[in-house]
Amino acid sequence: xxxxxxxxxxxxxxxxxKLWQALTQSAFTRQxxxxxxxxxxxxxxxxxxxxxxxxxxxxxxxxASDPYRRLAYSWRVDFDEALRNEEPSRVSFDLEPVGPExxxxxxxxxxxxxxxxxxxxxNGWPMVLASLKSLLETGEPLAATSxxxxxxxxxxxxxxxxxxxx
Amino acid sequence: MDxxxxxxxxxSRRELLDRLxxxxxxxxxxxxxxxxxxxxxxxxxxxxxxxxNLVSTVRRGREKLHYLNPVPIHExxxxxxxxYERSRLDALAxxxxxxxxx
Amino acid sequence: xxxxxxxxxxxxxxxxxKVWQxxxxxxxxxxxxxxxxxxxxxxxxSWEHQRVDGSNITDIVGQVVETRPPHHLVxxxxxxxxxNDPGRVSRVSFDIEPQSAxxxxxxxxxxxxEPGSQMERGIxWGWPLVLASLKSFLETGExxxxxxxxxxxxxx
Numbered sequence: 181x182x183x184x185x186x187x188x189x190x191x192x193x194x195x196x197x198k199l200w201q202a203l204t205q206s207a208f209t210r211q212x213x214x215x216x217x218x219x220x221x222x223x224x225x226x227x228x229x230x231x232x233x234x235x236x237x238x239x240x241x242x243x244a245s246d247p248y249r250r251l252a253y254s255w256r257v258d259f260d261e262a263l264r265n266e267e268p269s270r271v272s273f274d275l276e277p278v279g280p281e282x283x284x285x286x287x288x289x290x291x292x293x294x295x296x297x298x299x300x301x302x303n304g305w306p307m308v309l310a311s312l313k314s315l316l317e318t319g320e321p322l323a324a325t326s327x328x329x330x331x332x333x334x335x336x337x338x339x340x341x342x343x344x345x346x
Numbered sequence: 347m348d349x350x351x352x353x354x355x356x357x358s359r360r361e362l363l364d365r366l367x368x369x370x371x372x373x374x375x376x377x378x379x380x381x382x383x384x385x386x387x388x389x390x391x392x393x394x395x396x397x398x399n400l401v402s403t404v405r406r407g408r409e410k411l412h413y414l415n416p417v418p419i420h421e422x423x424x425x426x427x428x429x430y431e432r433s434r435l436d437a438l439a440x441x442x443x444x445x446x447x448x
Numbered sequence: 449x450x451x452x453x454x455x456x457x458x459x460x461x462x463x464x465x466k467v468w469q470x471x472x473x474x475x476x477x478x479x480x481x482x483x484x485x486x487x488x489x490x491x492x493x494s495w496e497h498q499r500v501d502g503s504n505i506t507d508i509v510g511q512v513v514e515t516r517p518p519h520h521l522v523x524x525x526x527x528x529x530x531x532n533d534p535g536r537v538s539r540v541s542f543d544i545e546p547q548s549a550x551x552x553x554x555x556x557x558x559x560x561x562e563p564g565s566q567m568e569r570g571i572x573w574g575w576p577l578v579l580a581s582l583k584s585f586l587e588t589g590e591x592x593x594x595x596x597x598x599x600x601x602x603x604x
Binding site: 320322323 | 457584
Protein backbone atom coordinates (compact mmCIF):
# COMPACT_ATOMS: atom_id res chain seq x y z
CA UNK A 181 0.00 0.00 0.00
CA UNK A 182 1.37 3.35 -0.92
CA UNK A 183 1.32 6.57 1.01
CA UNK A 184 0.36 10.11 0.10
CA UNK A 185 1.94 12.28 -2.60
CA UNK A 186 2.71 15.95 -2.27
CA UNK A 187 2.27 18.00 -5.43
CA UNK A 188 2.86 21.73 -5.70
CA UNK A 189 2.60 23.82 -8.84
CA UNK A 190 3.78 27.40 -9.01
CA UNK A 191 4.64 29.94 -11.65
CA UNK A 192 7.68 32.13 -11.13
CA UNK A 193 8.76 35.15 -13.11
CA UNK A 194 12.32 34.03 -13.75
CA UNK A 195 14.32 31.97 -16.22
CA UNK A 196 14.77 28.19 -16.11
CA UNK A 197 18.51 28.81 -15.65
CA LYS A 198 18.05 30.93 -12.54
CA LEU A 199 15.46 28.64 -11.07
CA TRP A 200 17.74 25.64 -11.59
CA GLN A 201 20.57 27.45 -9.88
CA ALA A 202 18.32 28.47 -7.03
CA LEU A 203 17.41 24.82 -6.50
CA THR A 204 20.99 23.54 -6.65
CA GLN A 205 23.30 26.19 -5.18
CA SER A 206 23.94 26.97 -1.52
CA ALA A 207 24.23 30.70 -2.15
CA PHE A 208 20.54 30.54 -3.01
CA THR A 209 19.26 27.71 -0.81
CA ARG A 210 20.67 29.30 2.33
CA GLN A 211 18.38 32.24 1.73
CA UNK A 212 15.05 30.48 1.28
CA UNK A 213 15.50 27.01 2.77
CA UNK A 214 15.92 27.66 6.49
CA UNK A 215 19.59 28.41 6.08
CA UNK A 216 20.43 25.08 4.45
CA UNK A 217 23.52 24.78 2.32
CA UNK A 218 23.52 21.93 -0.19
CA UNK A 219 26.48 19.81 -1.15
CA UNK A 220 26.38 17.89 -4.40
CA UNK A 221 27.84 17.88 -7.86
CA UNK A 222 24.34 17.07 -9.16
CA UNK A 223 25.50 14.24 -11.37
CA UNK A 224 23.16 11.24 -11.50
CA UNK A 225 24.10 8.81 -8.74
CA UNK A 226 25.95 11.45 -6.73
CA UNK A 227 25.24 12.09 -3.07
CA UNK A 228 23.43 15.17 -1.77
CA UNK A 229 23.58 16.65 1.70
CA UNK A 230 21.47 19.48 3.04
CA UNK A 231 22.97 20.90 6.17
CA UNK A 232 22.46 23.89 8.44
CA UNK A 233 23.82 24.99 11.79
CA UNK A 234 26.37 22.19 11.75
CA UNK A 235 23.83 19.42 11.29
CA UNK A 236 22.98 17.35 8.23
CA UNK A 237 19.20 17.38 8.02
CA UNK A 238 18.56 15.58 4.75
CA UNK A 239 20.60 13.17 2.70
CA UNK A 240 19.88 11.90 -0.75
CA UNK A 241 21.08 10.70 -4.09
CA UNK A 242 20.62 12.35 -7.47
CA UNK A 243 18.18 10.26 -9.50
CA ALA A 244 17.90 12.47 -12.56
CA SER A 245 19.52 15.69 -13.64
CA ASP A 246 18.58 17.46 -16.88
CA PRO A 247 19.79 21.01 -16.27
CA TYR A 248 17.12 23.70 -16.45
CA ARG A 249 14.41 21.09 -17.02
CA ARG A 250 14.24 18.22 -14.55
CA LEU A 251 15.86 17.31 -11.32
CA ALA A 252 15.07 14.41 -9.03
CA TYR A 253 16.66 13.06 -5.92
CA SER A 254 15.93 10.69 -3.08
CA TRP A 255 15.19 12.16 0.34
CA ARG A 256 16.15 10.66 3.67
CA VAL A 257 15.59 12.75 6.78
CA ASP A 258 18.59 12.72 9.06
CA PHE A 259 17.88 14.98 12.00
CA ASP A 260 15.85 12.57 14.06
CA GLU A 261 16.24 8.88 15.02
CA ALA A 262 12.69 7.81 14.26
CA LEU A 263 12.46 9.67 10.97
CA ARG A 264 15.84 8.39 9.83
CA ASN A 265 14.49 4.84 9.73
CA GLU A 266 11.85 5.52 7.11
CA GLU A 267 12.57 4.43 3.59
CA PRO A 268 13.76 7.35 1.44
CA SER A 269 11.12 9.23 -0.48
CA ARG A 270 11.65 11.03 -3.77
CA VAL A 271 11.51 14.69 -4.80
CA SER A 272 11.26 15.76 -8.40
CA PHE A 273 11.29 19.24 -9.91
CA ASP A 274 9.96 19.92 -13.36
CA LEU A 275 10.79 23.32 -14.90
CA GLU A 276 8.73 24.37 -17.87
CA PRO A 277 9.00 27.77 -19.55
CA VAL A 278 5.47 29.07 -20.12
CA GLY A 279 5.29 32.42 -21.79
CA PRO A 280 7.49 34.74 -19.73
CA GLU A 281 7.29 32.56 -16.63
CA UNK A 282 8.61 29.24 -15.47
CA UNK A 283 6.08 26.70 -14.30
CA UNK A 284 7.60 24.74 -11.46
CA UNK A 285 6.04 21.41 -10.54
CA UNK A 286 7.35 19.79 -7.38
CA UNK A 287 6.34 16.22 -6.63
CA UNK A 288 7.42 14.61 -3.38
CA UNK A 289 6.32 10.98 -3.41
CA UNK A 290 7.25 7.36 -2.68
CA UNK A 291 6.12 7.62 0.92
CA UNK A 292 4.91 4.49 2.65
CA UNK A 293 1.46 4.43 4.21
CA UNK A 294 1.53 6.15 7.62
CA UNK A 295 4.74 8.01 6.84
CA UNK A 296 5.87 10.26 9.65
CA UNK A 297 8.05 12.33 7.34
CA UNK A 298 5.15 13.28 5.08
CA UNK A 299 3.32 15.69 7.45
CA UNK A 300 6.50 17.69 7.98
CA UNK A 301 7.34 18.02 4.31
CA UNK A 302 3.79 18.85 3.26
CA ASN A 303 3.86 21.65 5.81
CA GLY A 304 7.36 22.81 4.93
CA TRP A 305 7.34 22.81 1.13
CA PRO A 306 4.75 25.60 0.66
CA MET A 307 6.85 27.87 2.87
CA VAL A 308 10.13 27.03 1.14
CA LEU A 309 8.65 27.31 -2.36
CA ALA A 310 6.89 30.59 -1.55
CA SER A 311 10.16 31.96 -0.23
CA LEU A 312 12.00 30.77 -3.37
CA LYS A 313 9.46 32.60 -5.53
CA SER A 314 9.80 35.79 -3.47
CA LEU A 315 13.59 35.56 -3.68
CA LEU A 316 13.65 35.23 -7.46
CA GLU A 317 10.97 37.86 -8.06
CA THR A 318 11.82 40.46 -5.42
CA GLY A 319 15.38 39.69 -4.40
CA GLU A 320 14.24 38.99 -0.82
CA PRO A 321 13.24 35.62 0.58
CA LEU A 322 10.50 35.38 3.23
CA ALA A 323 11.85 36.03 6.72
CA ALA A 324 9.99 32.99 8.04
CA THR A 325 12.39 30.69 6.14
CA SER A 326 15.65 32.18 7.30
CA UNK A 327 18.29 30.26 9.25
CA UNK A 328 16.91 31.81 12.42
CA UNK A 329 13.67 29.97 11.76
CA UNK A 330 15.46 26.62 11.40
CA UNK A 331 14.99 25.33 14.94
CA UNK A 332 11.28 26.08 14.86
CA UNK A 333 11.02 24.33 11.49
CA UNK A 334 12.76 21.18 12.76
CA UNK A 335 10.52 21.19 15.82
CA UNK A 336 7.41 21.56 13.69
CA UNK A 337 8.40 18.53 11.61
CA UNK A 338 8.93 16.51 14.78
CA UNK A 339 5.61 17.61 16.29
CA UNK A 340 3.78 16.73 13.09
CA UNK A 341 5.54 13.34 12.95
CA UNK A 342 4.49 12.53 16.52
CA UNK A 343 0.93 13.56 15.84
CA UNK A 344 0.75 10.89 13.13
CA UNK A 345 -1.01 7.79 14.37
CA UNK A 346 1.51 5.01 14.88
CA MET B 347 28.53 26.73 -26.57
CA ASP B 348 30.70 29.11 -28.61
CA UNK B 349 29.75 31.96 -26.31
CA UNK B 350 30.88 29.86 -23.35
CA UNK B 351 34.29 29.10 -24.87
CA UNK B 352 34.79 32.73 -25.83
CA UNK B 353 33.83 33.87 -22.34
CA UNK B 354 36.21 31.37 -20.73
CA UNK B 355 39.09 32.34 -23.02
CA UNK B 356 39.77 35.55 -21.09
CA UNK B 357 41.83 35.21 -17.85
CA SER B 358 40.10 38.15 -16.15
CA ARG B 359 36.77 36.51 -16.71
CA ARG B 360 38.08 33.20 -15.40
CA GLU B 361 39.19 35.05 -12.29
CA LEU B 362 35.71 36.47 -11.82
CA LEU B 363 34.30 32.97 -12.07
CA ASP B 364 36.83 31.79 -9.47
CA ARG B 365 35.73 34.58 -7.14
CA LEU B 366 32.10 33.58 -7.49
CA UNK B 367 33.01 29.95 -7.01
CA UNK B 368 34.68 30.90 -3.73
CA UNK B 369 31.79 33.09 -2.69
CA UNK B 370 28.62 33.01 -4.70
CA UNK B 371 26.05 35.79 -4.84
CA UNK B 372 28.30 38.89 -4.81
CA UNK B 373 27.42 42.40 -5.89
CA UNK B 374 29.47 44.36 -8.44
CA UNK B 375 31.02 46.35 -5.58
CA UNK B 376 32.06 43.24 -3.72
CA UNK B 377 33.63 41.77 -6.84
CA UNK B 378 35.55 44.97 -7.59
CA UNK B 379 37.08 45.31 -4.15
CA UNK B 380 40.18 43.13 -4.46
CA UNK B 381 40.58 43.03 -8.23
CA UNK B 382 43.16 44.99 -10.20
CA UNK B 383 40.48 46.02 -12.69
CA UNK B 384 38.45 49.13 -13.16
CA UNK B 385 34.83 48.91 -12.17
CA UNK B 386 33.91 49.46 -15.80
CA UNK B 387 36.07 46.52 -16.89
CA UNK B 388 34.53 44.21 -14.29
CA UNK B 389 31.10 45.29 -15.39
CA UNK B 390 31.89 44.54 -19.02
CA UNK B 391 33.33 41.13 -18.20
CA UNK B 392 30.28 40.25 -16.11
CA UNK B 393 28.05 41.19 -19.04
CA UNK B 394 29.94 38.77 -21.30
CA UNK B 395 29.69 36.04 -18.66
CA UNK B 396 25.99 36.66 -18.23
CA UNK B 397 25.38 36.54 -21.99
CA UNK B 398 27.18 33.18 -22.06
CA ASN B 399 24.91 31.96 -19.25
CA LEU B 400 27.91 31.40 -16.97
CA VAL B 401 26.63 33.98 -14.50
CA SER B 402 23.06 34.78 -13.47
CA THR B 403 21.90 37.89 -11.69
CA VAL B 404 19.09 38.47 -9.24
CA ARG B 405 18.08 41.99 -8.45
CA ARG B 406 17.77 42.99 -4.82
CA GLY B 407 16.51 46.55 -4.55
CA ARG B 408 19.02 48.66 -6.45
CA GLU B 409 21.74 46.01 -6.26
CA LYS B 410 22.35 42.99 -8.47
CA LEU B 411 23.69 39.78 -7.00
CA HIS B 412 25.84 37.66 -9.30
CA TYR B 413 25.65 33.89 -9.14
CA LEU B 414 27.93 31.40 -10.82
CA ASN B 415 26.18 28.94 -13.12
CA PRO B 416 28.36 25.81 -13.27
CA VAL B 417 26.05 23.98 -15.66
CA PRO B 418 27.57 25.10 -18.98
CA ILE B 419 30.99 24.00 -17.76
CA HIS B 420 29.58 20.65 -16.65
CA GLU B 421 27.96 20.29 -20.03
CA UNK B 422 31.27 20.73 -21.77
CA UNK B 423 32.69 17.97 -19.58
CA UNK B 424 29.72 15.68 -20.17
CA UNK B 425 30.04 15.83 -23.94
CA UNK B 426 33.37 14.15 -23.68
CA UNK B 427 32.41 11.77 -20.92
CA UNK B 428 29.11 10.52 -22.24
CA UNK B 429 25.48 11.45 -22.62
CA TYR B 430 23.09 11.03 -19.69
CA GLU B 431 20.56 8.17 -20.01
CA ARG B 432 17.36 9.43 -21.53
CA SER B 433 15.31 6.58 -20.13
CA ARG B 434 15.36 7.75 -16.51
CA LEU B 435 14.09 11.16 -17.50
CA ASP B 436 11.34 9.66 -19.63
CA ALA B 437 10.18 7.63 -16.65
CA LEU B 438 9.92 10.78 -14.60
CA ALA B 439 7.96 12.53 -17.31
CA UNK B 440 5.50 9.63 -17.29
CA UNK B 441 5.16 9.85 -13.52
CA UNK B 442 4.41 13.54 -13.66
CA UNK B 443 1.82 13.03 -16.37
CA UNK B 444 0.21 10.20 -14.41
CA UNK B 445 -0.10 12.26 -11.26
CA UNK B 446 -1.56 15.21 -13.14
CA UNK B 447 -4.22 12.98 -14.60
CA UNK B 448 -5.39 11.70 -11.22
CA UNK C 449 -17.88 8.15 -3.98
CA UNK C 450 -16.78 11.10 -1.92
CA UNK C 451 -16.10 14.40 -3.58
CA UNK C 452 -12.47 15.45 -3.78
CA UNK C 453 -11.16 18.52 -2.06
CA UNK C 454 -8.14 20.49 -3.23
CA UNK C 455 -6.06 22.61 -0.91
CA UNK C 456 -3.63 25.29 -2.05
CA UNK C 457 -1.34 27.02 0.42
CA UNK C 458 0.63 30.13 -0.34
CA UNK C 459 2.75 32.42 1.81
CA UNK C 460 2.69 36.05 0.72
CA UNK C 461 4.60 39.05 1.96
CA UNK C 462 1.56 41.26 2.53
CA UNK C 463 -1.18 41.97 5.07
CA UNK C 464 -4.47 40.11 5.54
CA UNK C 465 -6.32 43.29 4.57
CA LYS C 466 -4.46 43.58 1.25
CA VAL C 467 -4.98 39.91 0.44
CA TRP C 468 -8.70 40.20 1.27
CA GLN C 469 -8.97 43.28 -0.88
CA UNK C 470 -7.16 41.65 -3.79
CA UNK C 471 -9.65 38.79 -3.77
CA UNK C 472 -12.84 40.83 -3.27
CA UNK C 473 -12.26 44.17 -4.93
CA UNK C 474 -13.70 44.28 -8.45
CA UNK C 475 -10.92 46.49 -9.82
CA UNK C 476 -7.98 44.91 -8.03
CA UNK C 477 -8.97 41.34 -8.83
CA UNK C 478 -8.89 42.28 -12.54
CA UNK C 479 -5.22 43.12 -12.30
CA UNK C 480 -3.88 39.70 -11.47
CA UNK C 481 -6.76 37.26 -12.09
CA UNK C 482 -7.75 38.33 -15.58
CA UNK C 483 -11.32 38.37 -14.24
CA UNK C 484 -13.28 40.66 -11.94
CA UNK C 485 -14.84 39.38 -8.70
CA UNK C 486 -18.04 41.29 -8.06
CA UNK C 487 -20.22 41.20 -5.00
CA UNK C 488 -21.14 43.18 -1.91
CA UNK C 489 -19.74 40.19 -0.01
CA UNK C 490 -22.59 39.96 2.48
CA UNK C 491 -23.75 36.49 3.52
CA UNK C 492 -26.47 35.36 1.13
CA UNK C 493 -25.49 37.80 -1.60
CA SER C 494 -24.54 36.57 -5.01
CA TRP C 495 -21.10 36.98 -6.50
CA GLU C 496 -19.87 36.92 -10.08
CA HIS C 497 -16.59 36.16 -11.78
CA GLN C 498 -16.66 38.26 -14.89
CA ARG C 499 -14.45 38.67 -17.94
CA VAL C 500 -12.72 41.99 -18.43
CA ASP C 501 -12.39 41.95 -22.20
CA GLY C 502 -15.46 44.13 -22.67
CA SER C 503 -17.75 41.15 -23.28
CA ASN C 504 -19.17 41.24 -19.71
CA ILE C 505 -19.47 37.47 -19.89
CA THR C 506 -19.72 35.88 -16.47
CA ASP C 507 -17.84 32.60 -16.27
CA ILE C 508 -18.59 31.64 -12.67
CA VAL C 509 -21.35 32.54 -10.25
CA GLY C 510 -22.19 31.69 -6.69
CA GLN C 511 -23.26 32.91 -3.31
CA VAL C 512 -21.44 34.22 -0.30
CA VAL C 513 -21.74 31.51 2.34
CA GLU C 514 -19.54 32.73 5.19
CA THR C 515 -17.59 35.88 5.75
CA ARG C 516 -15.28 37.14 8.48
CA PRO C 517 -13.16 39.87 6.92
CA PRO C 518 -10.26 39.92 6.39
CA HIS C 519 -9.58 36.32 7.48
CA HIS C 520 -12.25 34.01 6.17
CA LEU C 521 -14.50 33.88 3.14
CA VAL C 522 -16.55 31.00 1.78
CA UNK C 523 -18.35 31.14 -1.54
CA UNK C 524 -20.23 28.66 -3.66
CA UNK C 525 -18.93 28.17 -7.20
CA UNK C 526 -20.59 27.04 -10.44
CA UNK C 527 -20.92 27.93 -14.08
CA UNK C 528 -24.08 29.99 -14.73
CA UNK C 529 -25.71 27.00 -16.47
CA UNK C 530 -24.96 24.68 -13.52
CA UNK C 531 -25.92 27.14 -10.79
CA ASN C 532 -29.27 25.48 -10.10
CA ASP C 533 -27.93 21.93 -9.99
CA PRO C 534 -26.74 21.31 -6.41
CA GLY C 535 -24.61 18.36 -7.61
CA ARG C 536 -22.56 20.70 -9.72
CA VAL C 537 -22.06 23.54 -7.28
CA SER C 538 -18.74 23.43 -5.49
CA ARG C 539 -17.34 25.43 -2.64
CA VAL C 540 -14.30 27.63 -2.21
CA SER C 541 -12.99 28.87 1.08
CA PHE C 542 -10.24 31.42 1.56
CA ASP C 543 -8.38 31.48 4.86
CA ILE C 544 -6.07 34.42 5.33
CA GLU C 545 -3.90 34.10 8.42
CA PRO C 546 -1.11 36.41 9.52
CA GLN C 547 2.17 34.61 10.21
CA SER C 548 5.31 36.13 11.68
CA ALA C 549 7.17 39.07 10.16
CA UNK C 550 4.73 40.57 7.66
CA UNK C 551 3.78 37.31 5.99
CA UNK C 552 0.30 36.02 5.35
CA UNK C 553 -0.64 32.40 4.80
CA UNK C 554 -3.43 32.06 2.26
CA UNK C 555 -5.17 28.69 2.13
CA UNK C 556 -7.65 28.11 -0.66
CA UNK C 557 -9.78 25.00 -0.31
CA UNK C 558 -11.93 24.00 -3.25
CA UNK C 559 -14.31 21.22 -2.20
CA UNK C 560 -17.50 19.50 -3.29
CA UNK C 561 -16.21 19.08 -6.82
CA GLU C 562 -17.73 16.53 -9.11
CA PRO C 563 -14.99 13.91 -9.62
CA GLY C 564 -13.74 13.70 -13.20
CA SER C 565 -15.63 16.84 -14.23
CA GLN C 566 -14.34 19.51 -16.53
CA MET C 567 -14.64 21.94 -13.63
CA GLU C 568 -12.38 19.79 -11.49
CA ARG C 569 -9.79 19.63 -14.26
CA GLY C 570 -10.07 23.34 -14.88
CA ILE C 571 -9.63 24.45 -11.30
CA UNK C 572 -6.76 22.12 -10.45
CA TRP C 573 -4.90 23.71 -13.29
CA GLY C 574 -6.21 27.23 -12.66
CA TRP C 575 -5.74 27.79 -8.92
CA PRO C 576 -1.93 27.46 -8.88
CA LEU C 577 -1.77 29.98 -11.71
CA VAL C 578 -4.14 32.48 -10.07
CA LEU C 579 -2.44 32.19 -6.68
CA ALA C 580 1.02 32.59 -8.20
CA SER C 581 -0.25 35.68 -9.98
CA LEU C 582 -1.80 37.06 -6.78
CA LYS C 583 1.48 36.57 -4.90
CA SER C 584 3.52 38.26 -7.65
CA PHE C 585 0.99 41.08 -7.79
CA LEU C 586 1.09 41.79 -4.06
CA GLU C 587 4.87 41.44 -3.80
CA THR C 588 6.06 43.07 -7.03
CA GLY C 589 3.10 45.14 -8.18
CA GLU C 590 2.70 42.99 -11.26
CA UNK C 591 0.69 39.80 -11.68
CA UNK C 592 1.34 37.09 -14.23
CA UNK C 593 0.07 37.44 -17.81
CA UNK C 594 -2.67 34.87 -17.33
CA UNK C 595 -4.22 35.05 -20.80
CA UNK C 596 -0.76 34.54 -22.38
CA UNK C 597 0.02 31.62 -20.13
CA UNK C 598 -3.34 29.98 -20.77
CA UNK C 599 -2.71 30.29 -24.47
CA UNK C 600 0.79 28.84 -24.19
CA UNK C 601 -0.50 25.89 -22.16
CA UNK C 602 -3.46 25.19 -24.38
CA UNK C 603 -1.38 25.16 -27.52
CA UNK C 604 0.37 22.00 -26.24
